Amino acid sequence: MSKLRLKISMSLDGYVAGPDQSLENPLGVGGMRLHEWVLPLAAWRGEHGMEGGEVNESTAVVEESVRNLGATIMGRNMFGGHPGPWDAKKPWSGWWGAKPPFHHPVFVLTHHARPPLAMEGGTTFTFVTDGIESALRKARAAAGGKDISLAGGAKAAQQYLKAGLVDQMEIHVAPTLLGAGERLFDGVGDDLHGLRLVRTVAAPDVTHLKFAR
């Protein structure tokens, strides 16, 4: 069966977003420090339509993380825009411009219903209002046997982790402190539901920890 795979960058003190998230600062104060390791990589730049970049120990991890994916699940906060009901006149269409880098169906967890949104390049955002298990069923049906990426943010990850629905997780530990913000494991409890550390990759400015059942 297709796997649900969480990948997320986390600070040494456990945060996946800084405090005071806003439209101007979607990752919160200091949150960009979690992603400094990925931005110079050719593998990441290529995914986002840019040329050039570095090749290092993180390259294979990033390449693996986008391989064999047929669908993505994300929380409303990661899709972004604003809290509460969608703006009827000018509905938010994501952070990623006209051609988002997913190129497959994306399921957004939200309390506010909305018709699907088809973008260029094969990305369609479908808004799911009946919970994480429904979103996972829809994503699995759409993925055509491939795996499903759980893209975050914190609250979406916490719900799937707590329910024991995550089959693989890759945590990119950034060697920095945020001191406040959203913690990946808040409220998850002490049960990893059989996920075990299966690989550690030491790379410049990041340590990749892969967990699988």
Place this chain on the structure above:
Amino acid sequence: MSKLRLKISMSLDGYVAGPDQSLENPLGVGGMRLHEWVLPLAAWRGEHGMEGGEVNESTAVVEESVRNLGATIMGRNMFGGHPGPWDAKKPWSGWWGAKPPFHHPVFVLTHHARPPLAMEGGTTFTFVTDGIESALRKARAAAGGKDISLAGGAKAAQQYLKAGLVDQMEIHVAPTLLGAGERLFDGVGDDLHGLRLVRTVAAPDVTHLKFAR
């Protein structure tokens, strides 16, 4: 100058002790899971007077962590026993029996004065009531040019980290969740005071992250 070196085991969700610490369960509920990686090692067993054991990728890390140390600093909670004033009739003398594994001067941060306590094997516990900087000065004077181990627990580590007095830190990340307890970085803020990740060691059931200036 001699370095202040913190070494501590931390869960994936950031805890260095579980909840509900007690005399019977000094590491708190689940806290022993943080240390499962070290107990089978010949390097650890030898330090504690036992023969045999394993050699693996953690061995060099453990051996390095006890090399060139001339003194240790720890918090009252790690020295243990009970909170508040010392029992005058039967004063607590530590968790480690008659011959503790330090074999050098140990400085215990406490609010309650007490005469020094000399144990077998070269360990003397000195109780410091005037704060972390005083304890560091005393430890440095006693260490004779060697380094000083900051042994924990969480509150002692937090105070030295926040003050920017830690010169090296080795965090043993255990791939497990505790869900509650004492977090290493609570209240430390977002400043590592120049500590940077300088080495990652992948080992069975643990990832060692070494930070230095």
